[in-house]
Amino acid sequence: MQYRVNPRNGERISALGLGCMRMPGAALGRPDARAARELIARAVELGVNYLDTAYLYPGNEAAVGAALEDLGLRDRVLVATKLPHASVKRPEDFDRFFDEQLRRLRTDRVDYYLMHNVTSPAQWERLRALGVEAWVARQKAAGRIGQIGFSYHGSAGDFPVLLDAFDWDFCQIQYNYAGETYQAGTAGLKAAAARGMAVFVMEPLLGGRLADKLPVRAQRIFTEAAQTGGAAGSVDAGPALATPAAWGLAWVWDHPEVTMLLSGMGSLSQIEQNAQVADRALPGCLTPRQHEVVARVVEEFARTNRVPCTGCNYCMPCPHGVNIPGCFSAYNASFAHSWFTGLSQYFTASAVRTGSPKLASNCVKCGACARKCPQHIAIPEELEAVCRRFQPGPVGWMLGLLSRR
Ligand code: SF4
Ligand code: SF4
Known part of the structure; x- marks a missing residue:
């Protein structure tokens, strides 16, 4: 060591x-x-x-x-x-x-x-x-x-x-x-x-x-x-x-x-x-060449880093059951990997299948979470973006309704 x-x-x-x-x-x-x-x-x-x-x-x-x-x-x-x-x-x-x-x-x-x-x-x-x-x-x-x-x-x-x-x-x-x-x-x-x-x-x-x-x-x-x-x-x-x-x-x-x-x-x-x-x-x-490699990775990472969530969980639990870090992880994955990867992660992380609804659309914008975030993420606003990406149109609206039951 x-x-x-x-x-x-x-x-x-x-x-x-x-x-x-x-x-x-x-x-x-x-x-x-x-x-x-x-x-x-x-x-x-x-x-x-x-x-x-x-x-x-x-x-x-x-x-x-x-x-x-x-x-x-x-x-x-x-x-x-x-x-x-x-x-x-x-x-x-x-x-x-x-x-x-x-x-x-x-x-x-x-x-x-x-x-x-x-x-x-x-x-x-x-x-x-x-x-x-x-x-x-x-x-x-x-x-x-x-x-x-x-x-x-x-x-x-x-x-x-x-x-x-x-x-x-x-x-x-x-x-x-x-x-x-x-x-x-x-x-x-x-x-x-x-x-x-x-x-x-x-x-x-x-x-x-x-x-x-x-x-x-x-x-x-x-x-x-x-x-x-x-x-x-x-x-x-x-x-x-x-x-x-x-x-x-x-x-x-x-x-x-x-x-x-x-x-x-x-x-x-x-x-x-x-x-x-x-x-x-x-x-x-690190050698100069290794620094150059990192600089290229930084550029690539910045391109897909939509929400700077580190998954620290400081914002949890949400009183309305939203899995906040899970939503952001899936959202970022949909840019970093593929939309389908993110979508699948979203529904797994949101535990839709277990009947314990945690979809981003459950957010009522109470703001309790944002005050606790060390990354200063505007959580309710970013959750809206998550909804737009994963629950667009009538299907997403239906899922949101179902997840509230
Ligand atoms: S603003 Fe939304 S995500 Fe944050 S605690 Fe309130 S309901 Fe939960
Ligand atoms: S507090 Fe902020 S950085 Fe930590 S999990 Fe919640 S949204 Fe992500």
Whole structure:
């Protein structure tokens, strides 16, 4: 495993971190305890020493805590979790949430603690008025919090303002080859690193959309590059990149400013494949030719990326039963692959066949979902576009009626 050094405290962190949000589970986001144990055990065996969870991921902190206790691995990993800051209404709520998180995680400390999903400096100012700075100082002095940071989904312009609003140890940003100018972006990555902060990357593969769900034409660009030597780095010895996922991860690790990237690995094979890439994808690893290949894929991806949904499920559940990420995944697939692929996915994801209607046409535009979306997607409006694509005309109208019964 490749390790990178946290510039703030000198800690060695595996370049590959385990994002626990996408662990397999029976219910929405609620991980299966046995699967969580297996994934964590294998990841640690391969050298991963950073696990990321959050209060708001259903059942996730408890599953991670139980797995670490059962496996006796707590002292071999750095545990990160996040404060649901929008729910903090009074100064005593900081302790209330944090104590509950320690109980769920079965630990006496959180190594990396984040303000979850910050989208504007005003949110931090609100917490400051509630006394968050003094609270953080007390927790750090007591050894209950190691490093303090935030995960970010706001604008590029607001990011430096937030960086300067507090003496942060680290930040976590969404970053991948398809989003160099999206949210914090490359400018934000460099700005944070220039301030001596550790920078952790989330969504390096956009929830799989830059991996197995990549548009076919973009996949072909990677395949051809492999066949002609552009992937194997035959010209100037870049890493061998066998899959779209490997390309996406290596592109992030190529940046020396990145301390660690989180991958939401949901299977043992994903962990093993990603760990292999992590071994070789050192800062500056990609050759100029490999960068050219990625640039062509970016162009192709942008052409078919209609709704920038990462499938994070933050918007769920919809009170009217709409499977929001399922609808957008199908919609994007209809451009990236074919209309029939998308349509078939739409009806499978919408669970029409099971009698549990979740068609986009069930949306009543209440707006509850859009407020929670870290990608700032205008969900009701985009669902209308989904309807136009998959439920046009009288047939679609009939299906919509049937699905409401
Ligand atoms: S706006 Fe539509 S999709 Fe969103 S929560 Fe309301 S009904 Fe559900
Ligand atoms: S619509 Fe937004 S909140 Fe919902 S799954 Fe997609 S990215 Fe996440």
